[in-house]
Amino acid sequence: MRTENQKAWFFVLPVLALVAFNALVPMMTVVNYSVQETFGNNQFFWEGLGWFEQILRSDRFQAALGRQFLFTFLILLIEVPLGIIVALSMPRKGFWVPVCLVLMALPMLIPWNVVGSMWNIFTLPKIGLLGYFLNDVLGINYDMTQQPLSAWITVVIMDVWHWTSLVVLLCYAGLVSIPDAYYQAAKIDGASPWSVFRYIQLPKMKTVLTIAVLLRFMDSFNIYTEPFVLTGGGPGNSTTLLSIDLVKIALGQFDLGPAAAMSLIYFAITLLVSWVFYTLMTKDDAQ
Amino acid sequence: MAQIKLSNLKHSYMPTPKGPDDYALKEIDVTWRDGGAYALLGPSGCGKSTLLNIISGLLTPSEGQILFDDRDVTALPPDQRNIAQVFQFPVIYDTMTVGENLAFPLKNRGVDTATIKRRVDEIAEMLDVTELLKTRASGLSPDNKQKISMGRGLVRDDVNAVMFDEPLTVIDPHLKWKLRSKLKELHQRVRATMIYVTHDQTEALTFADEVVVMQDGEVVQIGTPVELFERPQHTFVGHFIGSPGMNVLPCEARGDRAVFEGHDVMLEGPIHGDGGRTDLGIRPEYVGFGDTGIPAHVTKVSDIGRHYVVSAMVGNTALKAVTEHSVPEPGSQVFLQFKPEQSRVYRDGWIASEERAQ
Amino acid sequence: MKKRSLIPILYIAFLMLPIYWLVAMSFKTTNEILSGFSLFPQTFTLENYITIFTDPTWYWGYINSIAYVTINTVLSVCVALPAAYAFSRYRFLGDKQLFFWLLTNRMAPAAVFALPFFQLYSSIGLFDTYLAVALAHTLFNVPLAVWILEGFMRGIPKELDETAYVDGYSFPRFFVTIFLPNIKAGVGVAAFFCFMFSWVEMLLAKTLTAVEAKPIAAVMTRTASSAGYELGLLAAAGTLTIIPGAIVIWFVRNYIARGFAMGRV
Numbered sequence: 001m002r003t004e005n006q007k008a009w010f011f012v013l014p015v016l017a018l019v020a021f022n023a024l025v026p027m028m029t030v031v032n033y034s035v036q037e038t039f040g041n042n043q044f045f046w047e048g049l050g051w052f053e054q055i056l057r058s059d060r061f062q063a064a065l066g067r068q069f070l071f072t073f074l075i076l077l078i079e080v081p082l083g084i085i086v087a088l089s090m091p092r093k094g095f096w097v098p099v100c101l102v103l104m105a106l107p108m109l110i111p112w113n114v115v116g117s118m119w120n121i122f123t124l125p126k127i128g129l130l131g132y133f134l135n136d137v138l139g140i141n142y143d144m145t146q147q148p149l150s151a152w153i154t155v156v157i158m159d160v161w162h163w164t165s166l167v168v169l170l171c172y173a174g175l176v177s178i179p180d181a182y183y184q185a186a187k188i189d190g191a192s193p194w195s196v197f198r199y200i201q202l203p204k205m206k207t208v209l210t211i212a213v214l215l216r217f218m219d220s221f222n223i224y225t226e227p228f229v230l231t232g233g234g235p236g237n238s239t240t241l242l243s244i245d246l247v248k249i250a251l252g253q254f255d256l257g258p259a260a261a262m263s264l265i266y267f268a269i270t271l272l273v274s275w276v277f278y279t280l281m282t283k284d285d286a287q
Numbered sequence: 288m289a290q291i292k293l294s295n296l297k298h299s300y301m302p303t304p305k306g307p308d309d310y311a312l313k314e315i316d317v318t319w320r321d322g323g324a325y326a327l328l329g330p331s332g333c334g335k336s337t338l339l340n341i342i343s344g345l346l347t348p349s350e351g352q353i354l355f356d357d358r359d360v361t362a363l364p365p366d367q368r369n370i371a372q373v374f375q376f377p378v379i380y381d382t383m384t385v386g387e388n389l390a391f392p393l394k395n396r397g398v399d400t401a402t403i404k405r406r407v408d409e410i411a412e413m414l415d416v417t418e419l420l421k422t423r424a425s426g427l428s429p430d431n432k433q434k435i436s437m438g439r440g441l442v443r444d445d446v447n448a449v450m451f452d453e454p455l456t457v458i459d460p461h462l463k464w465k466l467r468s469k470l471k472e473l474h475q476r477v478r479a480t481m482i483y484v485t486h487d488q489t490e491a492l493t494f495a496d497e498v499v500v501m502q503d504g505e506v507v508q509i510g511t512p513v514e515l516f517e518r519p520q521h522t523f524v525g526h527f528i529g530s531p532g533m534n535v536l537p538c539e540a541r542g543d544r545a546v547f548e549g550h551d552v553m554l555e556g557p558i559h560g561d562g563g564r565t566d567l568g569i570r571p572e573y574v575g576f577g578d579t580g581i582p583a584h585v586t587k588v589s590d591i592g593r594h595y596v597v598s599a600m601v602g603n604t605a606l607k608a609v610t611e612h613s614v615p616e617p618g619s620q621v622f623l624q625f626k627p628e629q630s631r632v633y634r635d636g637w638i639a640s641e642e643r644a645q
Numbered sequence: 646m647k648k649r650s651l652i653p654i655l656y657i658a659f660l661m662l663p664i665y666w667l668v669a670m671s672f673k674t675t676n677e678i679l680s681g682f683s684l685f686p687q688t689f690t691l692e693n694y695i696t697i698f699t700d701p702t703w704y705w706g707y708i709n710s711i712a713y714v715t716i717n718t719v720l721s722v723c724v725a726l727p728a729a730y731a732f733s734r735y736r737f738l739g740d741k742q743l744f745f746w747l748l749t750n751r752m753a754p755a756a757v758f759a760l761p762f763f764q765l766y767s768s769i770g771l772f773d774t775y776l777a778v779a780l781a782h783t784l785f786n787v788p789l790a791v792w793i794l795e796g797f798m799r800g801i802p803k804e805l806d807e808t809a810y811v812d813g814y815s816f817p818r819f820f821v822t823i824f825l826p827n828i829k830a831g832v833g834v835a836a837f838f839c840f841m842f843s844w845v846e847m848l849l850a851k852t853l854t855a856v857e858a859k860p861i862a863a864v865m866t867r868t869a870s871s872a873g874y875e876l877g878l879l880a881a882a883g884t885l886t887i888i889p890g891a892i893v894i895w896f897v898r899n900y901i902a903r904g905f906a907m908g909r910v
Binding site for chain 1: 651660663667678684732736743749751755756760783865876880893
């Protein structure tokens with residue numbers, strides 16, 4: 001049992017100072033910009049909630065938000081089941097376990113823009129392995145720079161390639177913690193493989209699965225570097241996700257006010273959806 | 288319900304076992320009577336859990352057969368053997384209620400809802416968990432969880448045998464005896480063959496009608512608790528059962544008596560066979576004090592409640608005696624008397640003196 | 646071999662394909678790349694690697710990356726240790742809210758912070774230094790490290806602390822000589838994740854650097870865009886960025902799965 005001790009605050013102080021410096025100061029800057037209009041020369045005018053209204057009403061933002069939700073939805077829809085399936089079929093002990101884990105973790109340790117470049121090289125028509133294979137061997141017309149559909153599929157597959165292993169590792173950690181007796185009892189009780197999954201493996205994976213879904217939601221919702229390097233948001237605006245759009249406005253057009261307002265809306269949506277996920281997934285425990 | 292027969296059973300965890308040391312189970316021939324309460328007793332690593340898993344079908348033996356009522360089930364998977372097993376750590380399905388847990392084995396076998404309900408209610412009543420039927424199983428205390436895992440075994444009325452793999456390990460001491468008597472009671476009511484694996488002699492001796500003692504993958508003795516105590520077939524049984532265990536004293540065999548540290552000791556009967564290492568086996572309960580006998584030096588006296596355990600040295604050999612009164616002082620010289628009908632000679636561990644004709 | 650081991654094998658093959666392609670490209674000459682498709686390098690060349698190891702703008706990129714990643718990892722773990730200890734051992738005013746607030750920083754899109762960070766670090770004169778990137782990355786690494794370490798520390802019984810105090814240990818001595826060795830697996834896992842996220846993050850690292858502290862991956866992008874078709878060089882540089890990560894995972898391979906499972910939700 002933890003004891004009551006207010007001096008514990010001293011232990012937390014360094015963390016607090018560091019994170020506050022990194023989070024609060026920039027956040028104040030963002031809030032500050034979001035309610036003002038600037039014409040350069042450090043002249044600012046009070047704008048109120050005008051930017052927020054403008055952003056929320058703009059077709060551009062709504063389209064980017066829609067794309068972002070579609071992307072994240074597809075990512076969760078593919079990565080979570082795939083991760084569970086791979087984790088379930090992994091060996092539980094033996095020489096191959098560390099080898100599998102290391103190979104699977106490898107994509108997660110590649111700098112994000114290298115991931116983008118790597119997939120760029122991989123998918124180039126004529127030159128890339130996948131691009132050559134699809135176009136010249138299977139005869140499928142595939143060109144990421146021209147067709148929005150190709151670009152979308154590539155961005156999604158790239159993320160599946162990049163992050164499914166996170167789900168695998170988490171689920172695997174949950175699975176290896178199940179004692180053998182559970183499987184033996186299920187055998188004796190005559191449970192089908194589906195029942196074993198439904199009543200033993202899934203409940204034991206619940207905690208780690210919650211972490212997996214939350215992390216995958218947050219990270220895919222905030223994704224920037226990989227798709228930016230791969231497609232630059234194109235062709236057209238077809239793969240311009242929220243972050244890419246935000247950076248375009250903030251650094252490209254230097255529209256600080258709208259960019260700041262958009263940042264805050266963006267952050268609020270992330271927080272809200274994370275909170276909803278978290279509450280839904282841990283609801284049963286509270287009973 | 289069935290009689291379970293193990294014939295020529297051998298098991299090795301290695302793919303190509305070479306010597307007898309590679310076998311976890313060496314050569315097991317046991318018959319378990321239908322409806323009996325058995326205990327499988329032995330120290331950790333003696334192969335008792337392996338044997339249990341072979342009976343339930345979780346393991347397939349390297350050699351030999353398992354017969355249920357003369358039907359060979361060696362190749363059958365666990366769910367077709369109609370066996371129930373209770374594990375060391377309670378196995379319950381967390382997301383289900385207690386009732387759903389109990390119904391699970393029946394549901395998997397396609398039993399109709401009315402029968403399921405009837406059986407679950409019956410079993411719940413037997414286990415005193417009726418009022419818990421609707422609660423989530425994950426929040427239960429360990430003893431209730433263990434009851435539920437027992438219940439899942441008992442709920443099937445076609446069950447051939449119920450096996451318990453050290454089921455009281457995680458139960459609080461004050462609840463252990465309660466659960467143990469519950470088990471005994473269940474056995475009276477259900478009359479299924481029960482096999483109880485444990486390394487705890489108290490659990491084994493109180494639960495079972497007949498105890499199978501194992502060591503190093505071999506069965507050393509099968510007998511009622513009284514037989515195991517009174518006439519151990521092997522020094523291991525003598526030493527393992529009883530507290531303190533049987534004194535095993537190096538001796539020389541000479542006709543129908545043993546010579547121990549230069550003193551003649553009368554035995555229960557004549558010794559057969561020759562060669563090998565010979566030991567004199569006598570339980571501390573049958574070592575008495577007298578005015579004559581084998582001179583000994585008392586080293587320690589421990590008061591363990593109902594009686595005293597006296598440690599003494601005869602020459603260079605230490606032994607123990609149990610007495611309820613006339614306790615000698617530590618450091619004093621005493622004379623020990625061994626009860627002849629309880630003094631036996633063991634050759635290479637196995638009993639070598641003949642039982643006295645009654 | 647069982648049928649179901651086919652799934653991990655196929656999955657790993659899928660993971661390895663783009664990596665193989667990157668490595669294969671790095672050993673090809675520019676001519677070969679442009680002349681068409683070839684599964685294996687036809688004329689095996691180390692030219693691309695030689696360029697990288699002889700050109701300071703290239704190899705300094707690696708040194709820069711490793712420098713700020715190391716600073717960040719050490720810094721994150723060091724400040725997270727006492728905080729995680731406090732969360733795992735004591736209740737104090739606002740502890741739950743604080744813990745949650747820390748985690749929300751893990752949710753902030755990096756893009757939101759790119760511009761304010763640029764202004765903040767420019768104004769305090771840290772722009773284009775290792776420290777700037779290292780500090781910026783603590784935004785998401787410190788909460789993560791606190792979270793992982795807290796999970797590990799909760800697994801250590803409180804009796805350990807009490808015994809040490811009874812034996813007359815001072816708190817710092819107890820923490821360093823007794824407590825730390827008990828959670829070294831946790832420290833390893835936390836350090837691994839800090840390394841990982843600092844090593845792979847590029848948006849902030851790129852925004853906060855210009856010349857002096859520019860990370861290798863940023864050097865790469867510039868080359869790719871300005872020199873156009875130097876794909877071989879790009880592939881070689883990319884291949885080299887995989888190596889540090891691969892080495893680090895190999896060291897912690899036995900803890901990866903566990904480290905995830907011990908965190909708290």
